[in-house]
Amino acid sequence: xxxxxxxxxxxxxxxxxxxxxxxxxxxxxxxxxxxxxxxxxxxxxxxxxxxxxxxxxxxxxxxxxxxxxxxxxxxxxxxxxxxxxxxxxxxxxxxxxxxxxxxxxxxxxxxxxxxxxxxxxxxxxxxxxxxxxxxxxxxxxxxxxxxxxxxxxxxxxxxxxxxxxxxxxxxxxxxxxxxxxxxxxxxxxxxxxxxxxxxxxxxxxxxxxxxxxxxxxxxxxxxxxxxxxxxxxxxxxxxxxxxxxxxxxxxxxxxxxxxxxxxxxxxxxxxxxxxxxxxxxxxxxxxxxxxxxxxxxxxxxxxxxxxxxxxxxxxxxxxxxxxxxxxxxxxxxxxxxxxxxxxxxxxxxxxxxxxxxxxxxxxxxxxxxxxxxxxxxxxxxxxxxxxxxxxxxxxxxxxxxxxxxxxxxxxxxxxxxxxxxxxxxxxxxxxxxxxxxxxxxxxxxx
Amino acid sequence: xxxxxxxxxxxxxxxxxxxxxxxxxxxxxxxxxxxxxxxxxxxxxxxxxxxxxxxxxxxxxxxxxxxxxxxxxxxxxxxxxxxxxxxxxxxxxxxxxxxxxxxxxxxxxxxxxxxxxxxxxxxxxxxxxxxxxxxxxxxxxxxxxxxxxxxxxxxxxxxxxxxxxxxxxxxxxxxxxxxxxxxxxxxxxxxxxxxxxxxxxxxxxxxxxxxxxxxxxxxxxxxxxxxxxxxxxxxxxxxxxxxxxxxxxxxxxxxxxxxxxxxxxxxxxx
Numbered sequence: 001x002x003x004x005x006x007x008x009x010x011x012x013x014x015x016x017x018x019x020x021x022x023x024x025x026x027x028x029x030x031x032x033x034x035x036x037x038x039x040x041x042x043x044x045x046x047x048x049x050x051x052x053x054x055x056x057x058x059x060x061x062x063x064x065x066x067x068x069x070x071x072x073x074x075x076x077x078x079x080x081x082x083x084x085x086x087x088x089x090x091x092x093x094x095x096x097x098x099x100x101x102x103x104x105x106x107x108x109x110x111x112x113x114x115x116x117x118x119x120x121x122x123x124x125x126x127x128x129x130x131x132x133x134x135x136x137x138x139x140x141x142x143x144x145x146x147x148x149x150x151x152x153x154x155x156x157x158x159x160x161x162x163x164x165x166x167x168x169x170x171x172x173x174x175x176x177x178x179x180x181x182x183x184x185x186x187x188x189x190x191x192x193x194x195x196x197x198x199x200x201x202x203x204x205x206x207x208x209x210x211x212x213x214x215x216x217x218x219x220x221x222x223x224x225x226x227x228x229x230x231x232x233x234x235x236x237x238x239x240x241x242x243x244x245x246x247x248x249x250x251x252x253x254x255x256x257x258x259x260x261x262x263x264x265x266x267x268x269x270x271x272x273x274x275x276x277x278x279x280x281x282x283x284x285x286x287x288x289x290x291x292x293x294x295x296x297x298x299x300x301x302x303x304x305x306x307x308x309x310x311x312x313x314x315x316x317x318x319x320x321x322x323x324x325x326x327x328x329x330x331x332x333x334x335x336x337x338x339x340x341x342x343x344x345x346x347x348x349x350x351x352x353x354x355x356x357x358x359x360x361x362x363x364x365x366x367x368x369x370x371x372x373x374x375x376x377x378x379x380x381x382x383x384x385x386x387x388x389x390x391x392x393x394x395x396x397x398x399x400x401x402x403x404x405x406x407x408x409x410x411x412x413x414x415x416x417x418x419x420x421x422x423x424x425x426x427x428x429x430x431x432x433x434x435x436x437x438x439x440x441x442x443x444x445x446x
Numbered sequence: 447x448x449x450x451x452x453x454x455x456x457x458x459x460x461x462x463x464x465x466x467x468x469x470x471x472x473x474x475x476x477x478x479x480x481x482x483x484x485x486x487x488x489x490x491x492x493x494x495x496x497x498x499x500x501x502x503x504x505x506x507x508x509x510x511x512x513x514x515x516x517x518x519x520x521x522x523x524x525x526x527x528x529x530x531x532x533x534x535x536x537x538x539x540x541x542x543x544x545x546x547x548x549x550x551x552x553x554x555x556x557x558x559x560x561x562x563x564x565x566x567x568x569x570x571x572x573x574x575x576x577x578x579x580x581x582x583x584x585x586x587x588x589x590x591x592x593x594x595x596x597x598x599x600x601x602x603x604x605x606x607x608x609x610x611x612x613x614x615x616x617x618x619x620x621x622x623x624x625x626x627x628x629x630x631x632x633x634x635x636x637x638x639x640x641x642x643x644x645x646x647x648x649x650x651x652x653x654x655x656x657x658x659x660x661x662x663x664x665x666x667x668x669x670x671x672x673x674x675x676x677x678x679x680x681x682x683x684x685x686x687x688x689x690x691x692x693x694x695x696x697x698x699x700x701x702x703x704x705x706x707x708x709x710x711x712x713x714x715x716x
Contacts, residue, residue, distance in 0.1 A: 021613055021703070023705070023706050023707070024709060025622060025626070026712045027712070028625075028628075028684065028708075029626065029630055029631070030630075030633060030713065033630045075633075076634060136679075160634075165675065166634045166635075395634065
């Protein structure tokens, strides 16, 4: 009994000693994290070989520039000016002098080395935490030399994931409709490019009108709307082979297609006699299923990432609003109740939000709301903009924006823009031509 | 002989195990105490540490005496008590000192103004109305009753423990302001997650950090908690960046161990 008392006493004594002072830090600065991206070091022989192979003077610094631009574009990082760097790339990669990097206020440092090994590009890189004075990540990739841009994107993805805790979105591509010519006589082609605007390829010739291209989950197929022979139909295109086919045998117009999250189905709208309903078609057995059945216009379907729900817009309440239903078409619930018209709902790959276009008092907004319709946030407002598409990590939206035509019929343009969920980081996405209807692929690697 | 050695060593081992196992839990409990009243108030006097003017001291003593003599009624005083003659009294420095002392006794931060008025009035008239004082005491007791109950002994017998507890408001603010500037919150964190990182620091007298320790260290490597690691690292960076911390110049014993709670929720949700 005594012992127990003593024990209890002994347990209690240290409590006092632990009476710590606590200070709550509830604020910080939201300024981007200062990052130093050192040029990747390269030995002389490899440098010469790469110069011959890729016509690039210094592939090491080119790759570091890709990383730098990617990081900058997120708005979460502030890549420091390379002129301020005190250490040479090759030395920094082995063992950076952390004091030197701390001096220029860098909090993270990326170093790397490029070499040509057996005709292949080998890149290793390290991420250093300057303030903690340690390496926090080191990786190496080997690939064909022509893939050097992708290497830059993959490095950014890894760094981004390590420093923010969420997946990156840099090793991705965007498919969009490239537009050229006057507004009255636009030539529209399907185009695909890297997320940063490089490596553009055109997938169609521009003989017929194309709209709303969407990737499948493996990024090898695209479904889109084409006015081939003036019949608007949903088509399927294999990016590698270029083979196209019509989806389903509908006696009328099909439009607004999207893949299901498992890639096995296409969901789309089919319009006949002034009514439009949502249908799915199984790509394996070509079975067509009618999902909605309502005398109003139901369109723009988009699956939730788990495939259990579908969001779409409908004017069954009198105005165009966003609805959510189970993937079999039951349990339809209206989720948008704000003023104005809501359209083009897209379920976030993270599953937590639905992005939409809203038209209110003549202005177009891109916004997000939770999947139950609460927490509506409008991210950007403009004269005309629509068709948001999510980055694979559900943090950034890409959409297109058109400018007004002046009285002379000039000044019209259509460009791709991106905005992140904070609503502050809005940037134009570089494209070779005018562009509309973007769709973001998932991550190409892993 | 053997038996007692066995028993003895048995208990020793048990002790070690209990100490090692239980301390974090116990300390957690303490840490979770509602900090409001104890932290803010008590220390101000201590920190300011200005000697009382003789006159003021007398009055305070008188008040104290009265306080002891009077049996405190449990009823709340009429509200007008605290509102009377608001503009009548100038607030020279000496008087503020007195106020702090009184306030300290009563543990009620919101009352400062009223007390200032009261005390200065007393001073002017060289007498005071005991009923008023009693009423005031009453009032403050009533209002703080709830929070007092929750506090540990430290607050109960504050007079002795004042110097062991917390930082003053201004000290805390200085430290906070410094760290606010150093902490780059990772903006990619998911909302609606538990975004609290608690870090225990061991400090040198000049405020530089000897040791920093993340209290929920286990969480860093749990699957699906990647963001927590990111957040914890950002907090550690902030501490490094801010080192040496802006700590008070005195009372090293008080703050040589310090816990910082980095909470990103407010920033990310708002």
